[in-house]
Amino acid sequence: MGIPIGKLKPKKVRKNIDLTLWERLYIFEIIRGMTVTTKHFMANLVGFVLHAKGKKRNIITVYYPEEKVELPPAYRGRPVLVMRENGKERCVACGLCEKICPASAISIIAEENENGDRYPASYLLDMSRCVFCGFCEEVCPKEAIVMSSEYEGLAKRDRNDLLCTKEMLLRTENSVKGRIEYIRRIYAKCNY
Amino acid sequence: MIDTLKRKGGCSSCGGVDDDSRLLGGSVILTKLEAINNWGRKYSFFQYPFVTACCGMEFMSVCGPKYDLDRFGAALPRFSPRQADLLMVVGTISHKQAPILVKVYNQMAEPKWVFAFGVCAVSGGFYDNYATVQGIDTLIPVDIYVPGCPPRPEMVIDGLIKLQQKVMESRWSDYPKGASPVSNDK
Amino acid sequence: MSDSAKDLHSEYMVINMGPSHPVTHGTVKFLLTLEGETIIDMKVDIGFLHRGFEKMCENGTWEQVMPYTDRLNYVSPLINNVGYALAVEKLVGIDVPERCKYIRVIASELSRISDHYTNIAAGAMEVGGFTAFLYFVEARELVWDLIEMLCGARVTSNYVRIGGVKSDLPDGFKDKTRDVFKKCRKLWADVNKLLTKNRIFIDRVRNVGIMPPDEAIAWGFTGPCLRACGIPYDVRKFHPYLVYDQMDFEVPVGEKGDNFDRYLVRMEEINQSMRIVEQALEKIPSGPINVNMPEYRWQSKEDISTRIESLIFHFKTVTEGIKPPPGEIYSAVEGANGELGFYLVSDGSGKPYKCRVRPPCFPLTAAMPKMVKGGFIADIVPTFDMINMIGGECDR
């Protein structure tokens, strides 16, 4: 195991960095640096001024509230609960997510309905604690809680507004379809 | 647990209300002036980046080329609290850090706003232990809470826009705010 | 002189630099004693970001530690993830599938790239080169796009699992990587032009914060800072983990151990890491990415929803945590700042009995006074930047 210290041929990085007289004179290197920045400046200026509506800008900046970046399917936004067709949550209040959540952000009160099925009478998710780790999604046996791609509207003026109840968390299955498919794919059998 | 969460978030309500300005509050000119003033404040946040932890990475990104907080006129970091308007509390505040945060907040010149960036600043996040402060609103009044660990730059910008709205709604009499300085007893 | 205290030249100024100072990133306090501009004495106070990492670990299950490791060195969270997972796997005694190893290598190297970007960027910014800073932030943004594609988060990845990784490489990852690296190399060249031969920059960093090799060892330096002294110690070469022994990369070293060397080493490491990522993407085999051991790795969703025993197992592992056999191990990976060691003690229960991290920048920060004493205030700036003290890791 491992290469003993004598055998390793490291790469010396400082070899040709000694400055020539030319480079010592500040000014030429300064000009070189300035050409770099000026190049960026000019390119952006042109790209900025000549930019036509709808065309892709060559500037990297995203004009956020108007324009949004494309999120990869892996993106973990806020956790949301998935709704069944009947408008009820899929969650069976098994409590796994509550258990695994490192931030203890989830608190569930389980109850049984008339059919004898467990359901969460109250499902509180404290967004002011949630660290978007995705564990809840990973452990949930029912695909009932998923990390949606939502990230907007989370800023609040009051900390109490960040406490989300079940009603605030429920999303239709369609709206999180992509995510459900994604988790099915990544936690598929073939990966184990 | 729910009880503690229901704690009144921050004390950003106005403190020393000036009666004269109340009386004048109705006059049209004053409201106009107020609006202009708020407009100026809203687009000119000089921020004091109180960056301590991982959220700082995302904070760099927010200021960086891709998200560019400067578009909102809020990218100019001033490391002197006298010149800053917006205290960005970015990251975990430990008990060791708490007096410093309070001091910096106290030393900021009026009017000032506080932005809790990331769940650690909002509530302590998942560091619920002996070392961390459970939310900076236990220390100083907070104007806007942005959860996320760390929040996406978009969430921060969202928060900033919310804060701008809040500034727009503010009145002369809201400043200086806070009836008394935030205490810093050790 | 006996009355030198009264002498005009020796009236010292004692000043707090930090914690809330632009150069100290809010996480460290330097108590400086200055004579004019010269640093006579310096005391370093850390701990402003002490978040009780170990205590949190001891109170969570083995899996739950993973997100906490993200936030140790939050500039390169994936390396921490990998390091922790490897440590637990060593404790448990399992080996992960080949594809997983490659993915972990890719993830770590991406993280290392972003770390070095951040480090050089911050360093450049603090010596005044704001533009170079933003170029690297831009480059980092591109790398983060990759990381986000892979892990689903930009910073706190929580990607690696004990006995595997969370998800497979996404589609189109290779092409995207190629694109991103092309752009990154361009930005790298720009920054190189802006800084490497610029005399103003060189004057700021050269011969500043020198650490001779023997002292560096005695002070416990590892990583780029040790390599800058000319000692090619790199855990990836010396104790190869994952598939680093199959990768072709070089270990850059400096000569003098000053800030300039640290900078150059990091610049070169960015290139080497890119090479590793490219190679790994070429060589990566197909296959599973997780071990199929229900007692150590949560089951696939398919199994859970179809097989009742899987479901039961799942409940058990999630609620009780995995249970490594009692014992203790130390396992190290090459973090972005140096040797990132995990010392784990298990008592056979579902929670780590002890989860100690050897933070690479802790000893580096400890040596700060040694490196800057006798220099100017301004020397603190590049020195502190180039040791790359990361609060989350140093204070835990």
Add this chain to the structure above:
Amino acid sequence: MAANLIESIVKILFIFSVNIGFFSPILGWVERKQSALMQDRVGANRADVCGFTLIGLFHPIADAIKVLTKEDFIPEGADRLFHTIAPFISLTPAIITFAVIPFGGQYELFGHHVNLIIADLDVGILFVFAFASLASFGSVLAGWSSNNNWSFLGGLRASAQMLSYEVVMGLNIIGVIMVYGTLRLSQIGAMQADFFNWGIFLQPVGFVLFFTCAIAENKRAPFDVAEAESELVAGYFTEYSGMKFVMFWMGEFLEIVTIGALVTTMFFGAWHLPFVSDQMLLNYFRFAGPNGAASLAIVVNIITFFSKVIFFIWLQMTIRWTLPRFRYDQVMRLGWKMFLPIALINIFITGVVILAK
């Protein structure tokens, strides 16, 4: 007399509006926008009035409003008087110096002799130096009076640096004076009607030195050691808030303009287009009658002059956003050990060359 008075008041108002009304707010915008573009960003662009954003031009206005209504702050233990007048001392000279800089030639307009300079002083350039040297009091007082350690260090650095570079600048300008034989900036400008008589060709070293020293004197990056954010928090104005703090900036911005104008005047042909003298301009515009021609020529002069000034502003900004900053001792070393000898040698060489001709 009255006509003269009106003329000078018009000129003063013009310069005033250009400087205070145009340059000082717009430079804040330019700095942000230019740096943004250099760094692949967009920069401030969202402040809107009735929905118009005008690529962020309203941001300086927002800043001004905000800053005016910001708490004015004087820390305990500070010397209140000096704390208050320090920004005054910094800003005022910066405004005044523009008085002796010509922004056009001399013309007959409606029988009145118009000289496009506020005050055509015999001591011209010395006037600039006189006021520039006063400005150094501003930073040293600001640093000293704030009762803050960082300010104190910053003030010291600022003053020592400004003094050093003032010397070099003073010596360095001698070469230009030798070439043109006058201190009057209007004459220096007039003598550059011929393209090959531009200062840059006669005094290339002088130009580089002057430009560098001027930036250093203005404490802009890479010489911003006195307000170096990463070292001294905010340097000598750490304890300033609101308008007073912005006044230091305004002083800095106005000095950028002044530097641009001085460099243009002394090295880049002042208000002259290359190969086009004032007389030629008048000839081109003959069609408009004598008065019309003169007015058009004045307009052309002013535009030419300010375009050059803007170019140099751009250049200064580019430098500022490209380079890392020096260390303090390096700044001093550069001034005393490199620039000062070079300036002396430059005087010598200039003398020899002129004598040899």
Add this chain to the structure above:
Amino acid sequence: MNEYIPVLIMILLAAATSAGMIVATTLIGPKKKFADKMEPFECGESPIVSPKLRFSVKFYLIALFFVVFDIEAVFLYPWAVLFREMGLFGFAEMMVFLFILAVGLIYVWKRGALEWE
């Protein structure tokens, strides 16, 4: 003397502008004072020493050299203006002057007064 009138106007105007700004900001801004705030800012800690202490004599030396070389420059201005008229003689004259001062500079340099350590 007449050409100074505009200068005077300019000075008055400039002073009025700056003074106006200061007055305006002192009047308009909200005020709130308390002990913690009035303390000088030192990175969130209380200052340990007062800055009103003596600083290095080096700064005095810098100012001193500045004075001397400023005077030198002052002599040079009239000379430079007259340079073309005076010809070689004037040149030689000044070179003697400069030489003597250069000796001063070299002395200072050698003496290490320009060093920062």
Add this chain to the structure above:
Amino acid sequence: MQLLMFYIFGLGAVLSATLMVTNIKPVTAAMNLIMTMFFLAGIYVLLDAHLIAALQIIVYAGAIMVLFLFVILLLNVHEKEGETARRKVVIQFGSIAIVGSLFIIIAHLAVIYPSAVKVITDTAYEFGTTKAVGKMLFTDFLLPFEIASFLLLAAIVGAVILAKRRIDDSE
């Protein structure tokens, strides 16, 4: 016009000079001296001494006073409260009253009574310009000019020796 200017500048100079003398704080005194010099520069302009006016500011206000300021800050001695307080009253009332009234009275007298010296009002255009001063300096006063350089040299050497002595001693 000139008279008005003279009075403004003169009064300003006298006032700030008085303030300088009476002030306890050396820093304030120095700033007042700068003001005095500023006003004097104005008076020089009235006297057509353009170059001298500029130099007054550059050399006195800009250079020498900086030196003073530095030394004041360098030594940073606390005022002797009792001593100065006692003097303060005397000085303020004494000098302001006497000198101020003297100024006003005598200045008026001076305007009323023609001066003994023959007044030349129409000076040449060249008067007071850089060129004119230079001409004199480099022809008639050549020797003093060269001696000045020695003086400056002596000043540098002397001051460096005096100021740096302790450093070298302690090394």
Add this chain to the structure above:
Amino acid sequence: MVSLNAYLILGAILFSIGAVGVFTRRNVLIIYMCIELMLNAVNLTFIAFSRFLNNMNGHVFVFMIMTVAAAEAAVGLAIIISVFRNKETIYVDDINLSKG
């Protein structure tokens, strides 16, 4: 038109203020400043005479005085500094040079 006398008197007043300062103040630095003020007063007289006699010698004199003043300030302040080092005071009462 302001007469010569007015300038002379202004000079005299400034000079006497300076003199008063030299005699009454005990702070060496302020005494020093007063001396500068007196020099300035003299300068003023020179310039005034030179203007009214239409003879520019006065200007050159002032020139020289400035040089001397600068040199004097440099050395004088250096002396003050070194005296201060030994005595820790800048008050003339406390400085007794003979007891070095």
Add this chain to the structure above:
Amino acid sequence: MEANITINKLKARFAESIVDAHSYRGDDTAIVKKEELLDIFIFLRDDKELLYNFMMDLTVVDYLGKEPRFEVVYHLYSLAYNRRVRIKTRVSESECSVDSIVSIWPSANWFEREAFDLYGIVFKGHPNLSRILLYDSFQGHPLRKDYPIKKRQPQIGPNNN
């Protein structure tokens, strides 16, 4: 066996000080008596065949309920031979101190301070043994097993819960 050369040499040299030794998962470990700690470390550092020049890590494990309660754990690394070793020493709660090794490896300085801060182990001969991660007014040592995770100290204002 090559891997155990360190342990073997140690055993040969300090026979009675080595309480125990094992190589769990390839990690060479020696548990030594704390009295001879300094000598052992000097030997490990200076012996020609060992040359453990890195003091990689120092930490403490709190085995609450066992006696002696604490174990101070050192991780050493030898660059020349590319070898690691773990040295442990046991410290009882009553006599909670151990010799400082700052004189051998300066890097131990902060590690020891940290161990003192979080576990309350006193390192005798340490030049400046004070709290490092926590503030001075902090009571107790949080990483001891008997310190409740949520026990907060009255550092900040009235609101903390």
